[in-house]
Amino acid sequence: MSRIVFWVILIIVVGFAIRAKLRAAIRRAETHVPPPRPAAQSTAVIENMTSCAHCGLHFPASEAVRAEGQDYCSPAHAAKLNN
Numbered sequence: 001m002s003r004i005v006f007w008v009i010l011i012i013v014v015g016f017a018i019r020a021k022l023r024a025a026i027r028r029a030e031t032h033v034p035p036p037r038p039a040a041q042s043t044a045v046i047e048n049m050t051s052c053a054h055c056g057l058h059f060p061a062s063e064a065v066r067a068e069g070q071d072y073c074s075p076a077h078a079a080k081l082n083n
């Protein structure tokens with residue numbers, strides 16, 4: 001009789017140990033946050049901004065129309081200053 005009680009207790013203890021291990025593994029998997037991808041950050045391009053000498057609009061310097069050493073938002077504004 002005591003052998004049966006020993007095996008039942010052993011099976012229950014092993015069952016609880018396995019359940020505890022599985023719960024810990026599931027908790028670890030749920031709380032695991034993947035590290036931010038450095039590639040996503042490196043794709044952002046920082047561009048210089050400038051303002052139109054005529055209307056004051058701010059825009060990327062690569063889109064500027066340059067005339068007489070000043071930046072303009074469009075050829076129309078560059079032409080207005082000349083007239």
Ligand SMILES: [Zn+2]
Pocket residue numbers: 052053054055056057072073074077
């Ligand atoms: Zn302008």
